[in-house]
Amino acid sequence: MAHQVARFLEVPEGRSYLTRVPGVTNAALSDDQLAELLNWTLATFDPEHLPEGFRPFTAAEMAEGRRAPLVSEAAVLRAKLEEDLRKQDEASARDAD
Numbered sequence: 788m789a790h791q792v793a794r795f796l797e798v799p800e801g802r803s804y805l806t807r808v809p810g811v812t813n814a815a816l817s818d819d820q821l822a823e824l825l826n827w828t829l830a831t832f833d834p835e836h837l838p839e840g841f842r843p844f845t846a847a848e849m850a851e852g853r854r855a856p857l858v859s860e861a862a863v864l865r866a867k868l869e870e871d872l873r874k875q876d877e878a879s880a881r882d883a884d
Contacts, residue, residue, distance in 0.1 A: 793829045793836035798871045800864070806844065806852025808861055818846035818853070825849070 795801030805811065805825060814821055822844045829837060857864060 790833055790835070793833035793838075794872055795868055796829075796838050796841070797836070797875065798868050801868055802844075802848075803852065804857070804864055804868060806848050807855055807857045808865075809857065811849075812853045812856035818849040821849040822846050 792805075795805055811821065811825065814824075816824065826843045829841075
């Protein structure tokens with residue numbers, strides 16, 4: 788996920804997705820710690836894709852994501868988000884021409 792994880796913030800469902808994936812929702816951390824870890828992960832492993840005006844994740848967002856964890860649908864949603872990103876990239880490339 789290095790150099791890719793913050794790209795999920797470029798599509799509408801991406802922010803929620805990052806708070807609901809397995810490994811996040813079941814981490815043995817408090818919501819505050821989890822928000823801090825996710826913010827650190829984004830800033831450390833993918834700062835080039837953090838959107839302008841990035842709003843750090845909050846403990847409240849982590850708690851909300853934990854109430855609606857992705858289980859079997861995580862891979863399907865990730866594939867959809869990646870497809871949305873691909874289409875967005877193609878549209879940007881066309882606009883640049």
